[in-house]
Amino acid sequence: xxxxxxxxxxxxxxxxxxxxxxxxxxxxxxxxxxxxxxxxxxxxxxxxxxxxxxxxxxxxxxxxxxxxxxxxxxxxxxxxxxxxxxxxxxxxxxxxxxxxxxxxxxxxxxxxxxxxxxxxxxxxxxxxxxxxxxxxxxxxxxxxxxxxxxxxxxxxxxxxxxxxxxxxxxxxxxxxxxxxxxxxxxxxxxxx
Numbered sequence: 001x002x003x004x005x006x007x008x009x010x011x012x013x014x015x016x017x018x019x020x021x022x023x024x025x026x027x028x029x030x031x032x033x034x035x036x037x038x039x040x041x042x043x044x045x046x047x048x049x050x051x052x053x054x055x056x057x058x059x060x061x062x063x064x065x066x067x068x069x070x071x072x073x074x075x076x077x078x079x080x081x082x083x084x085x086x087x088x089x090x091x092x093x094x095x096x097x098x099x100x101x102x103x104x105x106x107x108x109x110x111x112x113x114x115x116x117x118x119x120x121x122x123x124x125x126x127x128x129x130x131x132x133x134x135x136x137x138x139x140x141x142x143x144x145x146x147x148x149x150x151x152x153x154x155x156x157x158x159x160x161x162x163x164x165x166x167x168x169x170x171x172x173x174x175x176x177x178x179x180x181x182x183x184x185x186x187x188x189x190x191x192x
Contacts, residue, residue, distance in 0.1 A: 073106055078149035079175045079189065083166050086157060090167050100130035101174025101190040108140065108188035109178035116180065118142050123190055132172045132192040137165040139189040147177045147185045156189075165191055 084094040104126045112118050118140045127136035139162045141152055156162035170191040177187045 073110065073176060073178050079153060079177075079187065080173060082149055082153040083173060083175075083189070086153070086166050092167060093171075095170060095173040095191070098130065098132060098172040098174050098192070100132070101127060101172055101192060102176060103174070104130070105174040105176035105188040105190045106178070108138070108190070109176045109186045112140065112142065112186040112188070113178040113180040113184070116184075118186065123188065127190045127192045130172075130192055133170070135169060135192065137168055137170065137191040139165050139191075140187065142184050142186045144184050146179060146183055147187075152187055165189070 080095070080097055087094060104123060107126075108121065108123050111121060120138060120140060123138035123140070124136040127138065128134075139156055141155060143152060156166060168191060172192050174190040175187070177185050179185045
């Protein structure tokens, strides 16, 4: 099955879905405050209250519900290196990895894996909150058969909008893949 998203024309072999989206942002005026923190809270148990009566049987301690399984996150795969190879081939300087952008990429990839489809939801605005420059961009995509950096990079470079971000006027990058329980791998690449 082939699924396409905004401004992307990519073909896929039968039985595999390949999807990618790209966006870029150049702020006008004040840059937004950073909202890029990914916090996953797990419930904590509260001790059961003891009965004041001496003859009442003791209550069993409250059990903690099992935390929901988090999808696996892959950072430092090969995407960053492939992006820098593309830039070098075009005579451009390499992008440096940035922890703030990587946190945003992780948050966005996890969101897409949870919702089951790719989308842009404030990535470039959050990227600007890292205060690394006045421009930001984002490439997102997914593969139905797990993580494959070479295939995803080829898709990005075959799309003019994605290619523009990879070869854009950026200095930093953050990349994260998240694999959903069904095996679909979602990637977010944040540029600034």
